[in-house]
Amino acid sequence: MTLHFAATESHHVAKIVVIEDEVDLQQILAWNLRSAGHEVFTATHGLDGLALCEDQQPDLVILDRMLPDIPGTQVLLRLRSGVKTSGLKVLMLTACGEESDRIVGFELGADDYVVKPFSVRELLLRIGAILRRGRSEESTPPSRPELLPDGDVFVLGDLRIDRAAHRVFVGGDEKKLTALEFRLLWTLASQHGKVLSRAQLLDRAWQDWNTEGAITTRTVDTHIKRLREKIGDDGDLIETVRGVGYRYKSSDLGEP
Amino acid sequence: MTLHFAATESHHVAKIVVIEDEVDLQQILAWNLRSAGHEVFTATHGLDGLALCEDQQPDLVILDRMLPDIPGTQVLLRLRSGVKTSGLKVLMLTACGEESDRIVGFELGADDYVVKPFSVRELLLRIGAILRRGRSEESTPPSRPELLPDGDVFVLGDLRIDRAAHRVFVGGDEKKLTALEFRLLWTLASQHGKVLSRAQLLDRAWQDWNTEGAITTRTVDTHIKRLREKIGDDGDLIETVRGVGYRYKSSDLGEP
DNA sequence: AAAAGGCGTTACGAAAAAGTCACAGCTTGC
DNA sequence: GCAAGCTGTGACTTTTTCGTAACGCCTTTT
Incomplete structure (x- = not known):
C-alpha cells in the first residue's frame, strides 16, 4: 500500500514522469519535485518513459528532447496520439540554440518549452503554472463557446465517458455516478484489458484525494x-481476476 | 498531433501586426497566421510596431508585454489614444506570473490576454475569435436585444446573455445581475455541458482581481x-456535480 | 471434506460536501 | 458623508458519500 504525502491547501500534488538521460539533471529535478510534494517517476530512455507513462498515468511529463534511443519529439508524438494519456501535460527540455526545435515542440503540443541551461527555480515555477492551468483546462476568460470543442469523450463499446461533462452513458442511458465511482470507472476503462490491482486502483482513482493515509484495499x-450495480453490470464489463485485481473488459479480440 | 491552421470558409482575411521580440515565437506566429491567409507584418520593438500600425492600419495587433524599448502597455496605450487606429483589436501576450499586468492589460483595452507559455493552437483559436467578433464594436442599441447580430449575444434555451449590453434575459424577463453574477453565469453558460470546478470558476469569473487563492472556494x-435565486433556478439550469463542481445544463441531449 | 482465503453483499456510523443564512467590510453613487 | 448595494466569510443545517465491519458464498488448498 502506498503512502501519500500530505498536501498543503493551495498545493496540488501531481504525478510526474521525468524522461531525461542526463542522470545528474534527472536526479536534481526528481529531488526538487519530490520536495514540492509531487510523486515522481524517472526514465532515461524514450521508450521506457512511454511505458512508464502508460503505467502510471501521470499528470505531467518532463521530456528531454535528446534521448539515447528515440528523439523526444517522437515521444511527445506518441503521447499525444494515445487516447490513454489524454489531458496529459508535457514540458519539453532542449539544449540551447536549436531554433527549429522550439517550433516543432510547440506544434506537437508541448505545454511549455524550456531551454537548457535553465534555473531550477524557474522550471519549478513553470511546472506550477502548467499544473494549475491543467486543472482549469484552457485558462483565462471564455471567448466564444464554439471554440472549445470537447474532444474529451471516451467511447468503449456500449460505454461512453464524457470527462468534461463528467457524465457516463451505458448503451445510451446516463448513469449517475459519484465522483469516486466516476474516477474508478475511468481508471479501469482507460486501461481496459489490463488488470489493475486494488493498490493500483487506490493509487489512481483515489489519487490525491486520499491524503489522510491508507485505505483498506477491501474498500x-x-x-x-x-x-457494477450502477452501470448494470454483473461481472461482464468489470471482470474480477481472483487474487490479482479487476479488469475492464477489453474491446480488442486479440493481438493486432 | 498534426495541426492544421488552414483558412476556413467563412474567413475574413485580416491584416495583422505582430510585435514580439522573441524571434522564434514571432516567426511561429507569423507563419501560422500567413497559413491561415492573413497578411502579417512583424516588428521586434514597440516604437517600430507603432509606426507599422499607423502605416498599415491593421485589423489586429498581437503585442508582447515585454519589449526591448518600451513596455507593451505603453504601446497599447498609444494605440488606443490614436484616433487613427480606432476599432483596432489588440491581443496581449505576457510572461507568466505577472498577475498585475493582466489587470492593466484589460483595463487598457486589450481584447484578449494570453499568458506565456501558451499553446500555439489555443492562441490561434483566440485570434480567430477576436477577428470573427469583427467590427461590431460598442454601440449596441439596448432596446431590442433580440435583433442584435449574433456577435455578442449568446442564446441558450430560455437564457439570453447580451454581453455588450451586459444584460441577461430568462424567458423574456430581464434579470438584474451584479457584475460578478454576470460573469459567473456567462462562464457557466458559455461552457454549458461542461463541469467547472470551483477553482476554475474562481479563475475565470473572478478573473484578475482574485490575486492568489485568497478567496475561499466556498464563496x-x-x-x-x-x-440561482435570481434567475429562478432550482438546480435545473445550474446543476451541482457533487465532488466536482457546477455545470450549466447542456442543450445537447448528450447522445450522438 | 474441512479449512482457509478471496470476494460479493449488506448495513450503518462518520465525515465530507453542498445549501442556507446572517452579518460585516467595502465600494459606489448620490 | 451617507445610504445602498456588492462581496466574502463563518456558522449552521441538510444531503450525500465513503469506509469499515460483518456475514456468507464460492473457490482453492491440504
Whole structure:
C-alpha cells in the first residue's frame, strides 16, 4: 500500500514522469519535485518513459528532447496520439540554440518549452503554472463557446465517458455516478484489458484525494460492487481476476 | 498531433501586426497566421510596431508585454489614444506570473490576454475569435436585444446573455445581475455541458482581481445560490456535480 | 471434506460536501 | 458623508458519500 504525502491547501500534488538521460539533471529535478510534494517517476530512455507513462498515468511529463534511443519529439508524438494519456501535460527540455526545435515542440503540443541551461527555480515555477492551468483546462476568460470543442469523450463499446461533462452513458442511458465511482470507472476503462490491482486502483482513482493515509484495499471491493450495480453490470464489463485485481473488459479480440 | 491552421470558409482575411521580440515565437506566429491567409507584418520593438500600425492600419495587433524599448502597455496605450487606429483589436501576450499586468492589460483595452507559455493552437483559436467578433464594436442599441447580430449575444434555451449590453434575459424577463453574477453565469453558460470546478470558476469569473487563492472556494457556493435565486433556478439550469463542481445544463441531449 | 482465503453483499456510523443564512467590510453613487 | 448595494466569510443545517465491519458464498488448498 502506498503512502501519500500530505498536501498543503493551495498545493496540488501531481504525478510526474521525468524522461531525461542526463542522470545528474534527472536526479536534481526528481529531488526538487519530490520536495514540492509531487510523486515522481524517472526514465532515461524514450521508450521506457512511454511505458512508464502508460503505467502510471501521470499528470505531467518532463521530456528531454535528446534521448539515447528515440528523439523526444517522437515521444511527445506518441503521447499525444494515445487516447490513454489524454489531458496529459508535457514540458519539453532542449539544449540551447536549436531554433527549429522550439517550433516543432510547440506544434506537437508541448505545454511549455524550456531551454537548457535553465534555473531550477524557474522550471519549478513553470511546472506550477502548467499544473494549475491543467486543472482549469484552457485558462483565462471564455471567448466564444464554439471554440472549445470537447474532444474529451471516451467511447468503449456500449460505454461512453464524457470527462468534461463528467457524465457516463451505458448503451445510451446516463448513469449517475459519484465522483469516486466516476474516477474508478475511468481508471479501469482507460486501461481496459489490463488488470489493475486494488493498490493500483487506490493509487489512481483515489489519487490525491486520499491524503489522510491508507485505505483498506477491501474498500475497493465495495466500490466495485456499487459501480457494477450502477452501470448494470454483473461481472461482464468489470471482470474480477481472483487474487490479482479487476479488469475492464477489453474491446480488442486479440493481438493486432 | 498534426495541426492544421488552414483558412476556413467563412474567413475574413485580416491584416495583422505582430510585435514580439522573441524571434522564434514571432516567426511561429507569423507563419501560422500567413497559413491561415492573413497578411502579417512583424516588428521586434514597440516604437517600430507603432509606426507599422499607423502605416498599415491593421485589423489586429498581437503585442508582447515585454519589449526591448518600451513596455507593451505603453504601446497599447498609444494605440488606443490614436484616433487613427480606432476599432483596432489588440491581443496581449505576457510572461507568466505577472498577475498585475493582466489587470492593466484589460483595463487598457486589450481584447484578449494570453499568458506565456501558451499553446500555439489555443492562441490561434483566440485570434480567430477576436477577428470573427469583427467590427461590431460598442454601440449596441439596448432596446431590442433580440435583433442584435449574433456577435455578442449568446442564446441558450430560455437564457439570453447580451454581453455588450451586459444584460441577461430568462424567458423574456430581464434579470438584474451584479457584475460578478454576470460573469459567473456567462462562464457557466458559455461552457454549458461542461463541469467547472470551483477553482476554475474562481479563475475565470473572478478573473484578475482574485490575486492568489485568497478567496475561499466556498464563496462560489454562495454566489451560485444567489445566481440561482435570481434567475429562478432550482438546480435545473445550474446543476451541482457533487465532488466536482457546477455545470450549466447542456442543450445537447448528450447522445450522438 | 474441512479449512482457509478471496470476494460479493449488506448495513450503518462518520465525515465530507453542498445549501442556507446572517452579518460585516467595502465600494459606489448620490 | 451617507445610504445602498456588492462581496466574502463563518456558522449552521441538510444531503450525500465513503469506509469499515460483518456475514456468507464460492473457490482453492491440504
